Amino acid sequence: MIPSSEWVIQLVxxxxxxxxxxxxxxxxxxxxxxxxxxxxxxxxxxxxxLRWPEYEFRAHPIDDDGRQFATVGADIDRSRSTGLW
Structure with missing residues (x-):
């Protein structure tokens, strides 16, 4: 289950x-x-x-103030690196 917080996409x-x-x-x-x-x-x-296979991305949660969580333990790397998504 994916947490219901808000997320942004980042380039690794x-x-x-x-x-x-x-x-x-x-x-x-x-x-x-x-x-x-x-x-x-x-x-x-x-x-x-699919659009930029030469790059690596991750989804990262943000808190209510719009700042990224410092530690969350749930960083989601590209879908193929974990095989979970």
């Missing part, structure tokens, strides 16, 4: 974790920065994956 920049332990960065993806539902986020991830 850099490796997951490099040899120096650096975390990846995430940038807003134009056209997908307005809050959407979890179901809409899953559809948007599929759309992004």
């Amino acid at each position: 920049v850099g490796a997951r974790v490099d040899e120096h332990g650096s975390e990846p960065r995430y940038l807003p993806w134009a056209g997908y920065t307005r809050p959407i539902t979890g179901d809409q986020a899953m559809r948007a991830l599929r759309e992004c994956e």
